[in-house]
Amino acid sequence: MSLLAVSDLHTHYAGPSGTLRAVDDVSLTVEDGETVGLVGESGCGKSTLGKTITRLVAPTKGSIVFKQEDITRISERSLRPVRRRLQMIFQDPFGSLNPRQNIRDILTAPLVVHGYGNRAERAKRVEALIDRVGLPRTALSRYPHEFSGGQRQRIGIARALILDPELVVCDEPVSALDLSIQAQILNLLSSMKKDLGLSYLFISHDLSVVRYFTDRVLVMYLGRIVESADNRTLWAQPKHPYTRALMDAVPDPSRRRQAAPISGDLPSPQNIPSGCRFHPRCPLATDICRTVDPALTSFGPTHQVACHHADAA
Ligand SMILES: Nc1ncnc2c1ncn2[C@@H]1O[C@H](COP(=O)(O)OP(=O)(O)OP(=O)(O)O)[C@@H](O)[C@H]1O
Numbered sequence: 384m385s386l387l388a389v390s391d392l393h394t395h396y397a398g399p400s401g402t403l404r405a406v407d408d409v410s411l412t413v414e415d416g417e418t419v420g421l422v423g424e425s426g427c428g429k430s431t432l433g434k435t436i437t438r439l440v441a442p443t444k445g446s447i448v449f450k451q452e453d454i455t456r457i458s459e460r461s462l463r464p465v466r467r468r469l470q471m472i473f474q475d476p477f478g479s480l481n482p483r484q485n486i487r488d489i490l491t492a493p494l495v496v497h498g499y500g501n502r503a504e505r506a507k508r509v510e511a512l513i514d515r516v517g518l519p520r521t522a523l524s525r526y527p528h529e530f531s532g533g534q535r536q537r538i539g540i541a542r543a544l545i546l547d548p549e550l551v552v553c554d555e556p557v558s559a560l561d562l563s564i565q566a567q568i569l570n571l572l573s574s575m576k577k578d579l580g581l582s583y584l585f586i587s588h589d590l591s592v593v594r595y596f597t598d599r600v601l602v603m604y605l606g607r608i609v610e611s612a613d614n615r616t617l618w619a620q621p622k623h624p625y626t627r628a629l630m631d632a633v634p635d636p637s638r639r640r641q642a643a644p645i646s647g648d649l650p651s652p653q654n655i656p657s658g659c660r661f662h663p664r665c666p667l668a669t670d671i672c673r674t675v676d677p678a679l680t681s682f683g684p685t686h687q688v689a690c691h692h693a694d695a696a
Contacts, residue, residue, distance in 0.1 A: 384451055385412035385413065385414055385415075385448075386412075386413050386414060386415045386417075386449070386450060386549065386550055386582055387411075387412060387413040387436065387447070387448070387449050387550055387582075387584070388411075388412050388447075388448045389409060389410055389411045389412070389436060389445070389446070389447050389448075390410045390445055390446045390448075391408055391409075391410060391444065391445040391446070392406055392408070392409045392410070392432070392435060392442055392444070392445035392446070392447065393406055393407055393408055393409075393442065393443040393444040393445055394406035394428075394431050394432070394435045394440055394441075394442050394443055395407075395443040396431075398652075398653045400653060401653050401654075402653065403651075403652045403653045404606050404652045404653075404655060405428040405431040405432075405606055405652055406428045406431050406432045406435060406442075406606050407428070407605070407606030407607055407652070407655070408445075408606075408607060409432060409445075409603075409606070409607065409608055410608070411601055411608060411611075413550060413582050413583075413584055414582070415549075415582060416580060416581075416582055417582050417583075417598050417599065418576065418582065418583040418585055418596060418597045418598050418599075419582075419583070419584050419585065419597060419598065419599050419600070419601060420585050420586075420587065420593035420596065420597035420599070420600040420601065420614075421433070421584060421585065421586045421587075421600075421601045421603055422586075422587055422588065422589070422590050422593050422600060422601070422602055422603065422629065423588065423602060423603035423604055423629075424588060424604075424629075424645070424649050425588055425649075426649050426652075427603050427604055427605055427606065427649060428603060428605070428606045428652065429554070429586045429588075429603055430554055430555075430586065432586075432603070433471060433552040433554045433584065433586050434471070434554075435447070436469075436552055436584065437466075437469055437470070437471045437552055438454060438462055438465075439471070442455060449465060449468070449469055449550070450468065450549070452465070454469075463496075463497070466546075467497055467546045467547075467548065468546075468548050468549045468550065469548060469549070469550050469551075469552075470543040470544070470546065470548040470550075470551050470552070471543065471551065471552045471553075471554060472536075472539050472540060472543045472551060472552070472553045472554065472556045473539065473554050473555075473556075474554055474555035474556065474558050474559055475559060476527075476535040476536050476538060476539030477527055477528075477532075477535050480527040480535065480538060480539070480542075481527075482526065482527055482528060483526075484526075485523065485524055485525060485526055486513070486522050486523050486524075486525060486526075486527070486538055487509060487523040487524060489527075489538070489542060490509045490512065490513070490523075490538075490541055490542055490545055491505055491506075491509055493542065493545055493546055494508060494509070494545060494546070497546055499546070508545065509523065509545070510523070512541045512544060512545055513541060515541070515575070516537040516538070516540050516541045516571060516575075517537060517571065518534060518537050518538070518541075522534075522538075531564075532559055532561075532564065533560055533561075533564035533567060533568060536556060536557070536560065536568050537568070537571065539556070540556075540568075540571065540572065540575070544575065544579065544581075547579070548581070549580075549581065549582060550582045550583070550584065551581055551582075551583050551584075552583075552584045552586070553572065553583055553584070553585045553586060554586045555586055555587055555588065556568060556572065556585075557569060557587075557592060558587065558588065558589065558592075565592070569592070569595075569596055572596075573596065583597075585597055589633070590630060590632075590633050591633045591634075593614075594614065594618065597614055598613065598614060599611070599612065599613050599614060599685065600612060600613075600614055600617045602617075602623060602625065602626045602629065604625050604660060604661055605649065605650065605652060605655060605660045605661070606652055606655070606660075607660065607689070608679065608687075608689075609623050609625055609626070609661065609679075609688070609689045609690070610622060610623040610625070610626045610687065610688045610689070610690075611679070611685075611686070611687045611688075612683075612685055612686040612687070613685040613686075616683065616685060616686050617686075618630075620686070622682060622686070622688040622690060622693040623661075623688050623689070623690045623693065624661065624665050624666060624667050624690065624692075625645075625661050625664075625665075628645040628646075628664075629645070631645075632645055645664065646664055646666075647663060647664040650663065657673060657674060658671070658672050658673045658674045658675050658676055659672040659673075659675075659676060659677050659689075659690070659691065660676075661690075667690075667692045667695070669691070669692070671691050672691055672692075675691070677689045677690055677691050680693065
């Protein structure tokens with residue numbers, strides 16, 4: 384049984400000129416101990432998918448099963464024990480840290496809510512975690528604005544892990560950081576995963592980040608998964624033209640090659656193109672692409688692609 388199994392998930396918002404289909408029929412799994420990458424351009428629905436899985440946003444349709452429990456529509460009260468095991472790390476930890484609380488209070492609050500130990504045990508847990516994320520104990524009496532971006536992300540990670548979760552949805556956790564700091568935070572996430580037996584759903588617009596950090600990659604375009612493969616297969620045999628365009632957009636210093644921007648703009652999720660939703664931007668588009676929505680089709684044990692021309696790739 385998968386740790387997380389999402390089926391036919393839809394999350395639609397009420398937009399100014401009609402329904403906005405941010406997540407539009409997504410199925411995925413995360414296995415125990417796995418790191419699954421979710422990539423795609425800004426606006427393709429990654430955050431909405433992450434927030435729907437953690438039930439911060441309500442799904443319109445479909446199901447989310449976590450540890451064999453259907454959590455799609457359970458009440459806030461029933462969600463509480465689930466939240467302990469299913470956490471989220473955000474791109475901007477500053478936005479999600481209460482500026483008026485010091486770090487000790489920020490880290491202690493979830494322990495109090497979930498009835499963890501007594502005062503002394505909670506203090507011990509907080510100190511152990513602040514040590515583990517590489518911050519000095521003196522950080523505990525300071526406030527979020529006193530820290531750099533990288534330090535704040537360490538605090539965000541400590542807060543997400545304080546309740547000892549099993550699955551963590553990481554939403555662009557390094558995108559706002561300098562390159563050298565990105566590597567430090569990725570290393571920290573990676574070593575904590577090993578130590579604590581975590582699984583990650585790792586969201587990024589940047590395939591190069593996902594490349595070195597994930598076991599399997601899901602490529603999302605305009606609310607849908609269009610390609611899914613284990614990391615090695617994806618890089619060796621990318622089949623969807625959108626995946627290839629994302630790869631071309633990754634700068635390659637070894638070849639001194641200019642990164643190629645993906646042609647055209649992402650269409651609005653309020654006005655999804657007919658047929659294959661990528662066809663207006665696709666170099667391979669033919670008549671069938673304009674009219675028939677391609678289903679995800681298997682091209683190997685771990686490889687699925689939704690493209691009428693995947694055979695040609
Ligand atoms: N609360 C909301 N209400 C209405 N529309 C929303 C809401 N949140 C996101 N959207 C819209 O849903 C679409 C998907 O946004 P989402 O943030 O999920 O994508 P993303 O791939 O994570 O992009 P980014 O990396 O820029 O956050 C966008 O068109 C966005 O404007």
